Each structure stands twice: as structure tokens, then as C-alpha cells.
Amino acid sequence: MNKKGIILKGVVFVFFTAALWWLLGSSARMESSYYEVPRLNCDCPPGFKLNENNECIAQNLYMAYTTNNDPGVGGLKTALPEIRDGFSPQQIDLGRYLFFDPVLSKDGTISCATCHDPKKGFSDGLAASIGMNGHELTRSAPSLWNVGYLKLLFWDGRAKSLEEQMKGPLFSEEEMANTPENLLKTLNGIKNYRMLFAEAFPGREKDNEITLDEIYKAITAFEASLISLNSKYDRYAHGYPQALNEKEIEGLNVFRSFVARCAECHTPPLFTNQQIAVIGSPEPDGKPLDPGAEVPYNDTTMRGGFKVPSLRNIEKTAPYMHSGNFATLRETVQFYTDGRGHAVPENETLRVHWHIWEPELTGYELDRLVDFLKTLTDESFIPEEPASLPSGLSNTNHNS
Numbered sequence: 001m002n003k004k005g006i007i008l009k010g011v012v013f014v015f016f017t018a019a020l021w022w023l024l025g026s027s028a029r030m031e032s033s034y035y036e037v038p039r040l041n042c043d044c045p046p047g048f049k050l051n052e053n054n055e056c057i058a059q060n061l062y063m064a065y066t067t068n069n070d071p072g073v074g075g076l077k078t079a080l081p082e083i084r085d086g087f088s089p090q091q092i093d094l095g096r097y098l099f100f101d102p103v104l105s106k107d108g109t110i111s112c113a114t115c116h117d118p119k120k121g122f123s124d125g126l127a128a129s130i131g132m133n134g135h136e137l138t139r140s141a142p143s144l145w146n147v148g149y150l151k152l153l154f155w156d157g158r159a160k161s162l163e164e165q166m167k168g169p170l171f172s173e174e175e176m177a178n179t180p181e182n183l184l185k186t187l188n189g190i191k192n193y194r195m196l197f198a199e200a201f202p203g204r205e206k207d208n209e210i211t212l213d214e215i216y217k218a219i220t221a222f223e224a225s226l227i228s229l230n231s232k233y234d235r236y237a238h239g240y241p242q243a244l245n246e247k248e249i250e251g252l253n254v255f256r257s258f259v260a261r262c263a264e265c266h267t268p269p270l271f272t273n274q275q276i277a278v279i280g281s282p283e284p285d286g287k288p289l290d291p292g293a294e295v296p297y298n299d300t301t302m303r304g305g306f307k308v309p310s311l312r313n314i315e316k317t318a319p320y321m322h323s324g325n326f327a328t329l330r331e332t333v334q335f336y337t338d339g340r341g342h343a344v345p346e347n348e349t350l351r352v353h354w355h356i357w358e359p360e361l362t363g364y365e366l367d368r369l370v371d372f373l374k375t376l377t378d379e380s381f382i383p384e385e386p387a388s389l390p391s392g393l394s395n396t397n398h399n400s
């Protein structure tokens with residue numbers, strides 16, 4: 001072989017090596033552009049601490065208090081009920097993607113966040129939520145803050161767990177209108193989701209199908225991570241008296257008083273005793289009485305009964321009550337002093353709860369109650385909305 005031949009061979013060799021290098025590099029680039037979805041978070045959300053089993057365990061100052069309702073109803077240093085915790089950071093993060101992803105609905109138009117928008121206190125600002133094809137639901141969307149502490153879900157308390165609750169919106173024709181079969185088919189058909197589920201549920205083989213229980217578990221994990229316990233009120237309760245001003249303290253005192261009796265039902269620190277109560281709140285003009293808990297409990301004494309809602313972040317979730325009938329907090333607190341049963345339709349005999357009576361609160365006291373309710377606002381742990389979704393759909397479907 002002559003010198004020229006060697007040089008030519010050398011050039012060809014270098015050329016091929018470079019070409020091979022480039023090809024390998026570009027397939028790696030393709031691979032990396034495929035990972036549009038970041039890996040799942042390995043840290044717990046704020047308010048939770050990771051234990052050695054990769055579980056997020058709730059952490060807050062209320063855990064220092066062992067007394068449940070012992071210093072008296074409305075006591076400041078009262079323990080919280082048990083929370084749903086122990087999910088892994090990855091499960092919580094996967095739940096966050098699912099929560100914002102409209103791919104969970106039949107036609108990819110509605111996500112959980114459509115009606116539970118973090119920017120609106122995880123509600124939607126509507127008196128009655130709007131579901132599939134513009135269908136108007138009969139009730140307003142409750143906030144989801146601190147929902148991991150709740151034993152009864154829905155306004156009428158018809159679900160006993162978050163897993164059970166979510167089957168309502170997912171599979172109701174009027175809401176997300178999906179079916180279990182179609183939901184599984186859709187998610188299993190999306191490679192990003194298959195990877196993320198494999199990461200969040202590492203016990204299974206990578207190629208295993210996504211299951212319904214995994215979907216429910218991830219969304220539950222995310223919902224139960226929505227903690228709001230760092231309000232001005234909380235700082236006051238934990239022993240910092242300057243956290244509330246004079247008017248707010250006056251409001252707190254009205255709230256806890258046996259005249260107003262708010263704290264009998266809206267018991268701190270969750271601001272609900274988690275019971276069903278008939279208070280006789282009105283329906284919007286022209287709408288029939290909502291039978292509430294009478295239906296799921298099959299009990300006529302519960303007619304018009306609703307779950308006592310938590311009042312945390314209440315400032316953010318107007319309009320108020322199951323019916324969204326009251327536009328402002330001032331109107332809502334006014335309801336309690338307008339006379340027991342004043343809004344009950346004439347042809348109805350509701351068993352109005354004994355703590356609903358005639359407290360004859362003054363305008364001044366009602367204003368202070370509103371001042372106090374606004375001290376329950378705390379959105380410091382608001383989760384980040386995903387910038388892009390594993391399904392490739394956009395996260396812009398919010399009711400408003």
C-alpha cells in the first residue's frame with residue numbers, strides 16, 4: 001500500500017468515526033428531548049418529613065398537643081385529627097401531574113384543577129361548578145386545603161375516603177365523563193406516564209400496566225399534601241399574641257363564644273367537627289331544596305343536612321355554602337343571626353341543629369367575625385403547577 005492509500009484510509013476512518021460519534025450523540029439528544037417530563041421529586045412537600053422508608057410524614061406544631069378537645073371546645077392548643085400521610089415523595093409528585101392533567105377526562109378537556117384551581121383556594125369561584133359540555137352541577141366545589149384530615153367527603157358526606165370520592169368526578173357523565181377502562185387505556189398508552197408510574201410504584205416491573213389503585217393512590221397522596229396550618233391564627237394559637245390585632249381577637253372571641261357558637265361546629269384547629277348538621281341555609285332563587293345528607297344516609301332527620309366545612313382559607317373560596325348562595329363572608333355570617341330556620345321553605349320541616357339559634361349579633365360583631373375568618377388564610381405551601389404535562393396536553397383548563 002502506498003502513502004496515498006494510507007492517508008486515504010486514515011481520512012475515511014476519521015470520517016466514519018466522526019459520523020458514528022455524531023449519530024450516537026444525536027440519538028442521545030433525541031433520548032434527552034424525550035424526557036420532557038422531569039423525574040419525580042425525591043423530597044417531600046413542605047409540611048412533611050421523609051422517614052427512612054421513603055414515606056412523607058406530616059410535621060406541624062399541633063403535633064405537640066395531645067389534648068383532643070380537652071381544654072374545652074375552641075381551645076387553642078388542641079390536637080388535629082389523624083391525617084392521611086405516609087405516601088412517598090414520588091407518589092405525591094405523580095399525583096400532582098395527574099391532578100392538573102385533563103387527559104383524565106373522557107375528551108381531554110377537564111382536569112381536577114378545572115374545578116379545584118389552586119389560584120382560587122382549590123375551588124373555582126362559581127356557585128355551581130361547570131362539568132362536561134358546559135353542564136352545570138348542583139353544588140359548589142369545596143376547597144381541597146387540609147382535605148387529608150377529613151373523614152367525610154362531599155357536602156353530603158357520602159364518601160368516606162379520598163379514593164372513593166374521586167371516582168365520583170372521574171366517572172360521572174356530568175363531570176369528567178370517563179370510564180375505568182378508558183382511563184386505563186389512555187394512561188397506559190402514554191409512555192411518559194408508564195415511566196412515571198414505574199418510578200412512583202417501584203415494587204412492580206417496568207412494563208406492568210398502570211392500575212386504577214395506583215391512580216387513586218397517587219391523586220390521594222397529592223390531595224393529602226395540601227396543608228394550610230401557618231395562618232395568622234395559627235401563630236396566635238401557638239403562643240404569639242401579637243399575631244392577631246385587636247379587632248381580629250374580638251372576632252375570635254365572638255366565634256368561640258356560647259352566644260355565636262361557631263366553634264361548636266367549626267371546631268379549631270381544623271375548623272370543622274366533621275359532623276353533618278342541618279342549618280337551613282337557603283338555595284338560590286328558584287332552586288328546590290337540596291336534600292343533602294338525607295339521600296346517602298337514607299335518614300329523613302338529616303334532610304337538608306351538610307358536612308360542616310372547614311373554614312381554612314375561607315377568604316379565597318367565595319361564593320359560600322353548598323349552593324354558593326352567599327357572595328361574601330359578611331352575608332354568610334349574617335345568615336346565622338337572621339333567625340333560626342328563617343330560610344327554610346314553608347312546606348319543609350327541617351330538624352335544624354340546636355346550636356343554630358338567635359344569637360342577635362350586632363353589625364359590629366359580624367364585621368369582627370369576618371376579620372377573624374380572614375386570619376385563617378395561609379397558602380404558603382401552595383404546590384407548583386406543572387409547566388408541562390406528561391400527556392402533552394396543556395394545563396390551562398380552569399373554570400372561571
Ligand code: HEC
Nearest residue numbers: 111112115129130131139140141142153154155166169175
Ligand atoms: C366539574 C367540576 C369538578 C371536577 C372536574 C372535579 N371536582 Fe371535585 N368537586 C366538585 C364539586 C361540585 C364537589 C362537591 C360535590 C358534592 O358535594 O356533591 C367536589 C368535591 C370534591 C371533594 C370533596 C371535598 C370535601 O371537602 O368534601 C374532593 C376531595 C374533590 N372534589 C376532589 C376532586 C378530584 C381529585 C378531582 C379529579 C379527579 C375532582 N375533584 C374533579 C367539582 C369538581
Ligand code: HEC
Nearest residue numbers: 260261262265277281306307308309320321322336353355
Ligand atoms: C350547627 C353547626 C354550625 C354552627 C353552630 C355554625 N356553622 Fe357554619 N356551617 C355549618 C354547615 C353545616 C355549613 C354548610 C351548610 C351549607 O352548605 O348549606 C356551614 C357553612 C359555613 C360557612 C361557609 C363555608 C363554605 O365553605 O362555603 C361559613 C363561612 C360559616 N359556616 C361560618 C360560621 C360562623 C361564623 C358561625 C357562627 C356564627 C357558624 N358558621 C356556625 C355548620 C355550622
